[in-house]
Amino acid sequence: MSVGVEGRPSDSKVVFYNDPRIRSLFFQLLLLGLIVALFWFAYDNTVSNLRKRNIAQGFAFWDVEAGFDISQTLISYSAASSYGRAFWVGLLNTMLVSLVSIFFATILGVIIGILRLSRNWLVAKLAMVYVEIFRNVPLLLILYFWYRGVLGLLPEPRESIKLPADILLNTRGLLMPKPIFGDAFIYPLIAFVSTVILGAVLFWWARRVQARTGNRPNAGLFSTSMIIGLPLIVFFLSGSPLSFDVPVQGRFNASGGMTLPPEFVSLVIGLTTYTAAFIAENVRAGIVAISKGQTEASQALGLSHGQTIRLVIMPQALRVIVPLLNSEYLSLTKNSSLGVSIGYPDLVNVFTGTVLNQTGQAVEMVSVTMLVYLTLSLLTSAFMNWFNRRVALVER
Amino acid sequence: MKKLIAAALVAAASVGLVSAASAGTLDNVKAKGQLVCGANPGTAGFGVPDQKGNWTGLDVDYCRAIAAAIFNDPTKVKFVPLSSKDRFTALASGEVDVLIRNSTWTMSRETTLGIIWAGVNFYDGQGFMVNKKLNVKSAKELNGASICVQQGTTTELNLADFFRSNKMDYKVVTFGTSEEALKAYDSGRCDSYTTDRSGLAADRLSMAKPDDHIILPEVISKEPLGPVVRQGDDQWLNLVKWVHYALLTTEELGINSKNVDEKVKSEDPEVKRVLGTEGKFGESLGLSNAWVVQIVKGVGNYEELFERNVGPNTPLQLARSSNALWSKGGLQYAPPIR
Numbered sequence: 001m002s003v004g005v006e007g008r009p010s011d012s013k014v015v016f017y018n019d020p021r022i023r024s025l026f027f028q029l030l031l032l033g034l035i036v037a038l039f040w041f042a043y044d045n046t047v048s049n050l051r052k053r054n055i056a057q058g059f060a061f062w063d064v065e066a067g068f069d070i071s072q073t074l075i076s077y078s079a080a081s082s083y084g085r086a087f088w089v090g091l092l093n094t095m096l097v098s099l100v101s102i103f104f105a106t107i108l109g110v111i112i113g114i115l116r117l118s119r120n121w122l123v124a125k126l127a128m129v130y131v132e133i134f135r136n137v138p139l140l141l142i143l144y145f146w147y148r149g150v151l152g153l154l155p156e157p158r159e160s161i162k163l164p165a166d167i168l169l170n171t172r173g174l175l176m177p178k179p180i181f182g183d184a185f186i187y188p189l190i191a192f193v194s195t196v197i198l199g200a201v202l203f204w205w206a207r208r209v210q211a212r213t214g215n216r217p218n219a220g221l222f223s224t225s226m227i228i229g230l231p232l233i234v235f236f237l238s239g240s241p242l243s244f245d246v247p248v249q250g251r252f253n254a255s256g257g258m259t260l261p262p263e264f265v266s267l268v269i270g271l272t273t274y275t276a277a278f279i280a281e282n283v284r285a286g287i288v289a290i291s292k293g294q295t296e297a298s299q300a301l302g303l304s305h306g307q308t309i310r311l312v313i314m315p316q317a318l319r320v321i322v323p324l325l326n327s328e329y330l331s332l333t334k335n336s337s338l339g340v341s342i343g344y345p346d347l348v349n350v351f352t353g354t355v356l357n358q359t360g361q362a363v364e365m366v367s368v369t370m371l372v373y374l375t376l377s378l379l380t381s382a383f384m385n386w387f388n389r390r391v392a393l394v395e396r
Numbered sequence: 397m398k399k400l401i402a403a404a405l406v407a408a409a410s411v412g413l414v415s416a417a418s419a420g421t422l423d424n425v426k427a428k429g430q431l432v433c434g435a436n437p438g439t440a441g442f443g444v445p446d447q448k449g450n451w452t453g454l455d456v457d458y459c460r461a462i463a464a465a466i467f468n469d470p471t472k473v474k475f476v477p478l479s480s481k482d483r484f485t486a487l488a489s490g491e492v493d494v495l496i497r498n499s500t501w502t503m504s505r506e507t508t509l510g511i512i513w514a515g516v517n518f519y520d521g522q523g524f525m526v527n528k529k530l531n532v533k534s535a536k537e538l539n540g541a542s543i544c545v546q547q548g549t550t551t552e553l554n555l556a557d558f559f560r561s562n563k564m565d566y567k568v569v570t571f572g573t574s575e576e577a578l579k580a581y582d583s584g585r586c587d588s589y590t591t592d593r594s595g596l597a598a599d600r601l602s603m604a605k606p607d608d609h610i611i612l613p614e615v616i617s618k619e620p621l622g623p624v625v626r627q628g629d630d631q632w633l634n635l636v637k638w639v640h641y642a643l644l645t646t647e648e649l650g651i652n653s654k655n656v657d658e659k660v661k662s663e664d665p666e667v668k669r670v671l672g673t674e675g676k677f678g679e680s681l682g683l684s685n686a687w688v689v690q691i692v693k694g695v696g697n698y699e700e701l702f703e704r705n706v707g708p709n710t711p712l713q714l715a716r717s718s719n720a721l722w723s724k725g726g727l728q729y730a731p732p733i734r
Contacts, residue, residue: 068555
C-alpha cells in the first residue's frame with residue numbers, strides 16, 4: 001500500500017472524483033472529445049451543405065483530363081494529362097523556385113550581412129541601404145519591378161541580344177543551346193566521378209599529414225588539374241560524344257534549345273533579393289552576438305581577418321543564425337506563391353488557380369494546398385533542426 | 397480553467413449547430429434594401445467603374461435592371477468586383493445575389509458548381525489579338541507563338557483545344573488576372589493575347605497604342621455569356637430570367653425609355669400584358685405589376701443597353717450580329733409574357 005506525502009493512505013479514503021489524477025484525465029479526455037467533435041462537425045457540415053447546394057465534392061477529378069497547358073513543366077505534361085499530373089507539375093515548380101531562391105538568398109544574405117559590419121564606411125552604408133530598401137518594400141512590388149521593370153524591357157525576339165555560344169536573350173527569356181549526350185558520354189562521366197573521389201581521399205590524407213607533422217601537403221593543385229584534365233582526355237578519346245541543339249530563329253521566337261523563362265528568373269531574383277535582406281540582418285545579429293574578446297583573442301593568436309571570421313566567429317555565430325534562417329526559408333517557400341501575379345506556374349497558380357476554377361471544388365483544392373505547404377514547411381524545419389544540432393555539436 | 401475551456405467549446409459547438417434558416421434571395425434582397433451584384437472589375441462595355449466610381453457596362457446595366465424591377469430604383473445596387481477565378485465561389489457562398497460578369501454558360505459549371513444560368517445576355521466567341529507588325533492574318537498561322545491568357549476561364553481550355561486540334565505548337569503564359577495578362581502581352585512577353593472577342597475589343601482600347609493591334613478573324617469557341625444565380629431558389633431564378641426576357645420583349649414591341657409613358661396607355665393586349673395594365677404577371681414574380689415599366693424607365697430596353705455600352709457608336713464598335721433579335725436574324729429570343 002502506497003503512502004501519501006502527509007502519511008495518509010492515498011487511495012482508499014479519497015473519493016474517485018476528488019482524485020487529481022482521475023480528474024485531470026477526465027477533463028483531458030473531455031477536451032479531446034470536444035475537439036474531435038468540433039472537427040467532425042465542421043467536416044460533416046461542409047459535406048452536407050455542399051451536397052445540398054449541388055456542388056461536386058471528393059477527389060474524383062484527380063484522374064480527369066485537365067485540358068489546359070502549363071508553360072514550365074519539369075515532368076512531361078500536356079493538355080491531355082490529368083488534374084493530378086497538373087498538381088505534381090505545380091508542386092515541383094514551387095519546390096524548384098524555392099530551392100534555387102533559398103540557395104542564392106543564403107549566399108547573398110551572408111555576404112551583405114558581413115558587409116554591413118565592414119570597417120569600410122561606404123561598404124557598410126551601402127549594405128544598410130540595400131537591407132532597408134528590400135526589407136521595407138512589399139514583395140509583390142519587388143516582383144513587378146524585376147518582371148515588368150527590368151526583364152520586361154529586354155528586346156523583342158526579332159531583335160534578340162546575341163551572346164557568345166549561340167545564347168539569345170529577349171523578352172521570352174534566355175535561350176541556350178541544349179546539350180545532347182551521346183551514349184559514350186558515360187566514360188568521361190565515370191572518369192570525372194572517380195577523380196572527384198580520388199581528390200577527396202587526397203584531401204583527407206593531407207589533413208592527416210597536417211595533424212601529424214604540422215605541414216600540409218598541397219593536394220589542391222594536383223586534385224584540381226586531375227579532376228579537370230582526366231575527364232577531358234577521356235572525353236576526346238571516346239570521340240567527343242556531346243552535341244548541342246542550338247535555338248534557331250523562327251517566325252515568332254527561336255525554337256529548339258533550352259529556355260530559361262523570364263517568369264522563373266524574375267521570381268528567383270525577387271525572392272532572393274527580398275529574403276537576402278532579412279538573412280543579412282540575421283547574419284549580422286549572429287556575428288554581433290559573439291563577444292569582441294573572441295576576435296581580439298584570435299588576432300592575438302596571429303589569425304588573419306579572414307581566418308578569424310571563417311574559423312572563430314562564423315562557427316559560433318551559426319548557432320544563432322541557423323534557427324533564424326529556418327523561418328526565413330519557410331517564408332520564402334510560402335512567398336513563392338506570389339509568382340501567380342507574374343505568370344509563374346507554381347502550385348497556387350496551377351492547382352489553386354486553374355484546377356480549382358475548372359473543377360469548382362474550392363474546399364478540396366485549398367485543403368490540399370494548405371497540406372502541401374504545411375508538409376514543405378515541416379520538412380524544411382526538420383532539415384534545419386538537424387543542421388542546427390550538427391552546428392551546435394561543434395561547441396566544446 | 398479546464399471547465400471554462402470545456403464550457404466555451406460546448407457553447408461554440410451549439411452555436412454552430414443552429415443553421416441559419418435560409419430565406420429566399422428575393423426576401424433577403426428586399427430586407428437589405430439593395431441588390432448585391434458580382435461585376436467585372438474592368439472590362440469596358442461590360443463592367444467597369446469610371447474615375448468617379450460610377451459603373452458602366454452591359455452587365456452592370458443588367459444588375460440595375462433587376463434593382464429597378466424590385467425597388468423601382470436602378471441605383472439600389474452594390475457592385476462587387478470579382479476576378480474570374482473567384483466569381484463562382486463568391487456566388488455559391490452567398491457573397492453576391494447574382495453574378496453578371498461575362499460568364500460563359502457551360503455544362504460542367506452548371507452540374508458541379510451549384511449554380512445555374514438565367515439566360516444569355518451576350519453571345520460571344522473566343523478570338524486572338526496580335527500585334528500588326530507580326531503580319532499574322534489568321535489564327536492558323538500562330539504555330540510556335542507564345543500566348544498570354546487569364547486563368548480560371550473557359551479561355552484556357554479552348555486555347556489548348558484549338559492548338560491540339562490544329563496540331564500546332566504554342567507556349568502559354570498564364571496570369572491570375574486579365575490586367576496582368578494584358579500588360580505582359582503589351583510589353584511583348586507574348587505574341588498573342590486571347591479572350592472572348594468582346595473582351596478583346598474592350599482590352600484593345602486599354603492598350604498603350606490600340607491601333608498597333610488587330611483581332612484575328614477566327615472565332616474558336618462558343619461563349620454564351622449571361623447572368624448566373626445559385627441553384628435551389630427557383631423564385632429568384634425566374635425573376636432574373638424574366639428581367640432578361642422583359643428587356644428583349646420591350647425591344648421587340650418597340651417600347652423604350654422615351655416612349656414608355658405613352659405605351660402604358662396603349663390598347664394593344666400584348667403591350668398591356670407586358671406593361672402590367674392587364675394581368676398580374678409582376679405579382680407572380682413577387683414584384684409590382686409595373687415591373688417592366690420600372691425596368692424600361694430605369695435603364696431602357698435591350699437595344700438601348702446594347703447601343704449605349706457596346707454598340708457601333710461606342711469605342712467598342714460591336715455589331716449586333718448574333719445578339720440581334722430572332723426576328724432580325726439574331727439569336728436573342730424571349731418566350732412570350734402571357
